Amino acid sequence: MHVLVTGANGLVGGALHRSLSSASRFHSVGLCRTFTSDCIAAPDIVYADFLSPDFKNVGVFSRVSAVVHCAARVHVMSDAVSDPLSEFRRVNVEGTLNLARQAAASGVKRFIFISSIKVNGEATYAGRSFGPSDTPAPEDPYGISKLEAERGLMQLADETSMEVVIIRPPLVYGPGVKGNFASLIKLMRKGFPLPLGAINNKRSLVGVDNLVDLVIRCIDHPAAANQVFLAGDGEDLSTTELLCGLAEAIGSPARLIPVPAGLLSLGAAVLGKRAVAQRLLGSLQVDISKARDLLGWEPPVSVKEGLRRCVRDSSV
Template sequence: MKVLVTGANGFVGGAVWRRLHGMRDVQAVGCVRRAVAFAEVDALVASVGDLSVSTDWSSALSGVEVVVHAAARVHVMQDAATDPLEEFRRVNVLGTLQLARQAAAAGVRRFVFISSIKVNGEATQPGHPFTADDAPAPLDAYGISKMEAEQGLRELAAQTGLELVIIRPPLVYGPGVKANFQAMMRWLARGMPLPLGAIHNLRSLVALDNLVDLIVTCLNHPAAANQTFLVSDGEDLSTSQLLRRMGQALGKPARLIPVPSALLKLGAASVGKPAVAQRLCGSLQVDISKTRQLLGWRPPVSVDAGLKKAAEGYLREASV
């Protein structure tokens, strides 16, 4: 089976490509914008330029049976674009549909689209997790673009017979993770006191290895065709619990000060950063029962094992 993985030098796409590259009976082609930026040049790599409505995928798609589409314009905290939604649409909607149309025309059997839990929304009430079949309710430009890409892909699949699989992960962590999760590990590794010891929310996360395992499962599983799946580690944590267990993984016990979440929210709002408090104090849970039941899938990696691997990756990078 020949599989094309877009974004193969990214966090998720790279992990998928490396997993497939070591599997028997799978010919994995990593797709990147510029091959010079891809370290593993001894393997099959396709360089196609930017992901856009004009990208020509014909050479990369030759003989491909399954596409795993992980490339995207990702969510950023400080977006400098004049019109962020238009920029997200240009890449995540128009670029994705261009790839899918050419994939269908080239005879690709299945298209696995890595979407985002942001299609569901930004927060849940404790005990009321998002499900795969909830009505979409994205609130930011990134989430809207992923929702619109999903809608366009479903229409294309209905017209062409292309099998579509949509996976919506929450926050993904693992070796090489960047942004807020990396910053959290840096704070803990330095022993910084954090005012996050009294937060009793619940948030779903997914270890990179668990997400990759589900993606690989969806390459061939007959029940995955034309379905949307949520994914997580199967254990939800509060922010306080996550910090404590991440500290254990780093060998640096978390120094947490029990400041009430109401005060944290008030302080964040006073400096114009209410969204930061929402991520730290709010809940976001996902229900993976559909994923378990339809696919017979279970997260192979525990939360603590996933955190340990992320910690080891961070410590290796920090020592360089």
Template sequence: MKILLTGATGFLGRALVARLIQQDGICLSLTRRSQPVRSNLIAHFFGELSADTDWSSALAGQQVVIHAAARAHITKDKAADPLAEYRRVNVEGTLNLAQQAAAAGVKRFIFISSIGVNGNINTDPFAASDQPNPAEPYAQSKWEAEQGLWEMQQEIGMELVIIRPPLVYGPSAPGNFGSLVSWIEKGIPLPLGAIYNKRSLVGIDNLVDLIIRCIDHPAAANQVFLAGDGEDLSTTELLRGVGKAMGKPARLIPVPAGLLQFGATLLGKKAMAQRLLGSLQVDISKTCELLDWKPPYTVEEGLKRCFERAK
């Protein structure tokens, strides 16, 4: 099996490389040099993911493309129109890669999208069949990329697999999870001891396992899958779990969520408050049933593995 992986230097990409190079029968090609070249690993280098990138040298002979590269963050002073910048990379760059992959004879294209395509808050768990409702520019760009890929799939016939993960945690994870870890590590008292929301997460090892299952599983073709650990936690429970896994106390003060929401709105931090106080659950029953898959690790095990590896 010959696989091309984009985004090999990213948080998810590095974990995928570590697992895939251990799989018998896989020859892995990367679009970034992130590991010493081994007998089953070939490194290419491409400067930018865009509508003009020529992927021909990397795509020759490949059977599967796992597209994990994306533009995920744009600082306010970086671009006057963040959505346009996201589109340039996440939509135009993705569709250019997919078109060239199909022309090169690639059988299956696995696109790592985002649960943000469904929305960023809910009262009932999202399902893969739900009407998309992206609320932020990054998620909007992922949704537009998905639509373009489906149009292409119908015209060309290359198999398409779309995976939408929620917050991904793991050793040295960036973003929101990294911030939570930093707060606990520093022993900062947090007013988050009485939050009763429900958030779905996915450990990096569980997500990697799911992606690998989708490489050649017949039932994965032309499907959208939601990823998750199969357990939902409140922000309070997550912070306590992180503290336990780190061996440090989570110093949590029980402040009512309504009061925190009001204060965050006054300070212009409404989006941050929503991620900490709101609920976002995913239903992974389709993923588990169609692929005969279940997350290998519980949340407790996944958190423990974060800090065992980080030591």
């Protein structure tokens, strides 16, 4: 079965492309918009920009039965562009739908879209988890663009014979992870004391190996057609538990100072860092029971093992 994976030089797309390439029942073609060193050793890579009007002439859909669209303009804490929403829409909505329309016209049977839990919202309350059928409530341009892309894809599924599968992951970690997660690894490696030893929140994460396993399950499972799934490790952690887990994986002590969360939240507000505080102190939990019940899927890698793989193979 031929599968086209976009964003094959990214954390998720790269891991998926490598996994599919090593499986006997799949032939994976990776699509990258630009050349990066991550693609040097990867097999079957095509360099083409799905935003370009000339993309339809590239011919990437030959014999392709499924597309997994991992490429995106990702969420950033400090966006330098003057109109972030327009730029997110250009890549994540217009680019996605351009790719999907061409896939449908070429006879692709299934289009899997890696969306984001940000479509659901930014936080959950104690004892409450986001579910795939909850009313969407995105709060930032990235989440809004992902929701608009989802809606456009579902409309396309209604108008064509191509099936659509939407997967919304929370924070994805694994070898090569960047951003805030990489910063946490770096801090733990250096042994800096952190005032995060008394945080009792709960956050869902998903290791890249677990997300890839779910995506592969969705490529040809009949029950996945035109469904929305939430991804996760099935083990929710507090920020304190996550940092202790990272320290254990690194093999160093966790130097965490038990400062009350309320005091940290107040300090973050004074410093204008509410968004950072929300990610460290707030809760965000996802319910993966639909994937379990409908697809018979279970996350194959524990959080402990996922963190070990992440720090073992990380360049941070």
